[in-house]
Amino acid sequence: MSLLLEEIPIKNEHSFRSKIDVLPHIEVPWHHHPEFELIYIEKSRGTLVVGDCIDNFKDGDLIFIGPNTPHVMKNDESYYRKENDLRAIAWVVHFKEDSFGKEFFLLPEMYRIKKFLTKSFQGVRIEGSSKYKIIQLLKTLHSSEFAQRILVLLQILQVLALSDDLEYLASDNFVETFQHRNNQKLYQIYEYVSKNFQQKIELDEAAKIANMSKTAFCRFFKSKTNKTFSEFLNEMRINYAKKLLAEGRLTVAQIAYECGFNSPSYFNKTFKSATGKSPLQLRGKSLESFQS
Incomplete structure (x- = not known):
């Protein structure tokens, strides 16, 4: 099976996508996409593969994945059994580097954010107080409209850029091998x-x-x-x-x-x-x- 290029649909009135998935189970195939992805697993558990990192995901996990990084998510077997009452709930944001203009992240004020976005090819797990702040901002983002959506997303990126609560998932070797x-x-x-x-x-x-x-x-x-x-x-x-x-x-x-x-x-x-x-x-x- 080939690496799947996932097409991320974005509404004409929006520059990026924000959604909440409520599903019987998560079964994301081996795929990549040109968008950055922020995932808050409100309720679900299973196996996560990001680059050369193989890990588990669980309720409350917050993960950020850079563009074109191959990744896979699959729930535990219990989610696929008939007559179970399990549900997977995930908050997901997708945006491109040029969602706000081709040179937006090249502005001097964006230096720290740009640095984080560049390193995010490895995939990042967010923990500690940073996770709590971002989850609150995600809830605000989901109910926001018009320019407020952009302002809240930038707040999220600012928290990530300044955070010490980050665990990078894929190794530097993976980045060197696969990115180019x-x-x-x-x-x-x-x-x-x-x-x-x-x-x-x-x-x-x-x-x-x-x-x-x-x-x-x-x-x-x-x-x-x-x-x-x-x-x-x-x-x-x-x-x-x-x-x-x-x-x-x-x-x-x-x-x-x-x-x-x-x-x-x-x-x-x-x-x-x-x-x-x-x-x-x-x-x-x-x-x-x-x-x-």
């Missing part, structure tokens, strides 16, 4: 890995996705990403392991298998090589501990 290379084969491989990394993935299968021989695939992947396919796969698994370790609910051995490693000892070795610390040292610690 619009390669459909690479996206197809990435989608396959993001859906199957918790299972055993053979090199032959990945090569088939790219419609290449194993040798040609290895050469292609290395030339595009500056890493081997095995290194890329382990990187994605380690990124997911960091989230599970921070939650502190599972044992290290359980996390190893949950992330697709075939043995806890190999997981420990790979994790320490990538982070400089053992999984046990970081289990139950905040994500900031992984950078220290």
